[in-house]
Amino acid sequence: EVQLQQSGTVLARPGASVKMSCKASGYTFTSYWMHWVKQRPGQGLEWIGAIYPGNSDTSYNQKFKGKAKLTAVTSTSTAYMELSSLTNEDSAVYYCTRQGPKYGDYWGQGTTLTVSS
Amino acid sequence: DIVMTQSHKFMSTSVGDRVSITCKASQDVSTAVAWYQQKPGQSPKLLIYSASYRYTGVPDRFTGSGSGTDFTFTISSVQAEDLAVYYCQQHYSTPTWTFGGGTKLEIK
Numbered sequence: 206e207v208q209l210q211q212s213g214t215v216l217a218r219p220g221a222s223v224k225m226s227c228k229a230s231g232y233t234f235t236s237y238w239m240h241w242v243k244q245r246p247g248q249g250l251e252w253i254g255a256i257y258p259g260n261s262d263t264s265y266n267q268k269f270k271g272k273a274k275l276t277a278v279t280s281t282s283t284a285y286m287e288l289s290s291l292t293n294e295d296s297a298v299y300y301c302t303r304q305g306p307k308y309g310d311y312w313g314q315g316t317t318l319t320v321s322s
Numbered sequence: 323d324i325v326m327t328q329s330h331k332f333m334s335t336s337v338g339d340r341v342s343i344t345c346k347a348s349q350d351v352s353t354a355v356a357w358y359q360q361k362p363g364q365s366p367k368l369l370i371y372s373a374s375y376r377y378t379g380v381p382d383r384f385t386g387s388g389s390g391t392d393f394t395f396t397i398s399s400v401q402a403e404d405l406a407v408y409y410c411q412q413h414y415s416t417p418t419w420t421f422g423g424g425t426k427l428e429i430k
Contacts, residue, residue: 238417242366249424250358250366250409255417264417267323300365307413308356310377312365 207231209301209313216319217291224287225316227301234282235259238304241275241286244315245297255304256284291320324348324412326355328422335400336430343425345393345410354414357386357395360424361406370395371413397427405429 212226227239241253254265258277265273272295274287288295299316302309325348335341345355353373358366368377370386373393383398397404410422 240417240419242421249407250360250411250421252419252421255419257417266418302366304417307354307416308368308371308411309358309366309419310368312367315365 207303207311209303209311211299211301211313211316214317214319216321219292219320219322221291221320222287222289223291223318224285225299225318227284227286227313229282229284229303232303234277235279239275239277239284240302240304240309241273241284242300242302242309243297244300245294250300253286253299258282258284288318291318293320296320323418324351324415324420326410326412326420326422328410328425330425331423332426332428334428334430337400337402339400341397341400341427343395343408343410343427345388345395345422347391347393347412347414350390351412351414353389354412354416355386355388355393356411356413357384358409358411359404359406360409366409369408400427400429402429 256275357370
């Protein structure tokens, strides 16, 4: 059974950086793109970017270049997203989702980030 | 960049009614459109891919159609549990994605 288990709720200060995780199980981690999606409270879904763990190839939404950094550790089947220079605008739920074969077939439960002083 | 536009942010319907949600792409995306359902407090769930293919386990009251720039998602007989926000997404330029703004379906 495919599962994506995301790390827990995060509270961070403005200006700080955070790194959240998405642990995959039930499939070959290196064979599927992993995407990250942002959802601010009461708002829609916003695509951040994607990583192919097989060769660490990445694709980013231009809006998030410099804000988000995607990495993956194949030995633990875990994808990571680091967000830097946090502001209130980064407060949101962040989802990881597996691309299979071209759309998001499995989704994590989401990680809630709150940025507050 | 491909922009996906859902012109209705809200739609109100009754149990048993037929409802259709539309989505327009800013350029030709062939049939590379998926539809997702997001219920309150839950992660999005894939319903339709490649415009008209129902994902595994999705009830047949959910259908999708369209090609090129205009797409439609239809629920043939709305159930109370269909209360949710529905998003279209283009997967034409995968691994680069874009989502529509979402349509919230309200049940009268």
